[in-house]
Structure formats: C-alpha cells, structure tokens
Amino acid sequence: MSFYQDFHDKNAIEAWHAQPRAPYRTIEVTRLAPTIGAEIRGVDLAGDVSAEQFEEIRRASRENLVLAIRDQKISSADQKRFARRFGTLHRHVLAKSRTVAGGTDDPEVLAWRTDANSRYTAGDAWHADVSCDAIPIWGSFLHVTRLPEHGGGDTAFVNMHLAYDALSEPYRNFLDGLTAIHDGSLAWTAGYGSKPEPGKTFPASEHPVVARHPHTGRKFLYVNPAFTSHIVQLSRAESAAVLEQLYRHVEKSLSFQVRIHWQPGTLMFWDNWAVQHHSVWDYYPEARWGERVSAYLAFGPSAQGYPAEAAHSSADAATPAAVEALAQ
C-alpha cells in the first residue's frame, strides 16, 4: 500500500474483500495473493467438465480475475473447447505471421516461441490483449508448452478494478465518461515491428476509459500503454500526462498485483478486461513457448452496463439491477 497515506488504496482493498466468497464444492481454489489470482485444481479440461464445475470456474474467475489451472494434459483442441464455453474464439491478425515461428497454422491459436534469437517476446509490457478490436477479447487462455530450464518466465497480473477504485473520488469522476483510442499499430508496428498485410491497416477502436464489468457491474480502468494512443476529449498534452500518471499508478500498485509461476501443465485463464498482464523475460537466452486461445463476447466494454439480452449465450451479462446496485 502507499507509503504516503492517502488511504484510497486501503479503502479500495477493504471494499474488495467485503465481497462474499462462498466455499467451492467441485473444484479446489487456492488464492495466490489477497487481491488477485488463484490456483485451480481438481478439474480435467481434457475430460468432462461438469456444469457445476464450469459454474464454479466462472465464479472463481469473477472472484480472482486470473486462474492458474494446474496439472492439465491438454491438446489445443481441449484448450479451444474450454475457451469456447466463454465466448467466440478470436482470430489474431498476427497469428498467420507466427505460423512458422509458433509451430501451428491454426488461426484460432496464437503461438510464439521465444529463444536466444528472439528480438522481443510477446507481452513484455503491461497490456490487455488486443484492446484495439471493436469487441476486444474478454478471456485469454494461455498454455505455456515449454518452460525455461532454470526458472523464470513468470507472468504478472494487475487488478484493474482496484486500479480504478484506488484513485481519489474527484479523479475517478473526471475519468468517468471519457473515451480513448486503442490502436493496433502502436503495439504491433511501433512495438514489435510488424506490418499489416498489404492494403490493410491494424484495427483501431474507441473504448470507455472506465467501463463496467458485464458479469459483476464493477467498474474497471480500461487504458493500457501497449494499445492506448490518447484520450479523445482531452488535448494531446493533457491526455499524455493523464495516461502517464495512470500507467505509473498501475505499475507501482504492487498490492493489487500478483506474479504467477508457471508449472508444466498450467493453463492460465485471465479476464482480459479486468486485468492487465506482463510477461517477464528474465530467462534469456533460454527458450519458452506458448499457445494462446482467446474468446470475445457479443459486446465490448461499456460504461453504462449491458442489457441482459445483449449477452453471448454462454456469458451472463450483469442485469441492469445488478449494475444499479453497484453504481456509486
């Protein structure tokens, strides 16, 4: 928590802990940090996942935002079947360019292999996946298929509900109602040096700076340094200063971050709206390989909430009443 006492972060964390947490009956859930992240055991994603187990996994996701589902022996077909229960499978525009490097030509799998010859590794900065899409990915499901031999290669996650809640009230009020542009060329051309296919451009979209979560109604901060180019309603200088302040705030808020260690057979599932993540490239020159599948809902992040009928069939949008109950 902050060294200089303004107590906003403390109050936010207290409110976070006030959420009821019922015991689980069909899966084992072990929290990895007080404010974000849990390990899941006792489920086999290559076999049958009962309706009750699936509901408990959804609840564990709502409560913890990122789940390290351990001891899985899964194929990419299993990974896709699981992801499909949360939404429609995403096709990443860079998936094709990674075909050779990643060892798969499935457009629904984004594969990468980082080794001594890599110029960069995927996700080596705080970001949300593909927030430049008009309907950005809601859930990402990452299987790290090769781990570095001598440790390292963790992934860090930050709770973006708390990132918002820990700001002062006048500042939260100022951010509410603003929108920002998220631009794929920022992450992929400026970041990775990738170019769109001839005659095409990478997507760019406008999203609320503060959105409500479709499953809980809670607000979260939705800007990230990889994709967000500017806040629409502000001058460029104001936008740059505000975004910089928000990024520093997210980076320094260790009390609502977790750094998760991979094990053989871990499938990492994160709520890509409510968290940002950062892969840690501390294992150079060793190799680490991964395959990501992602799913999107029928709608993008909204500041107002979601009509129940707008929800994807497998996703429970927050009812207007639930949103009302959480509105402050």
Ligand SMILES: O=C(O)CCC(=O)C(=O)O
């Ligand atoms: O390698 C990792 O830990 C995460 C990479 C990443 O950002 C992603 O797969 O979305």
Ligand SMILES: [Fe+2]
């Ligand atoms: Fe990522």
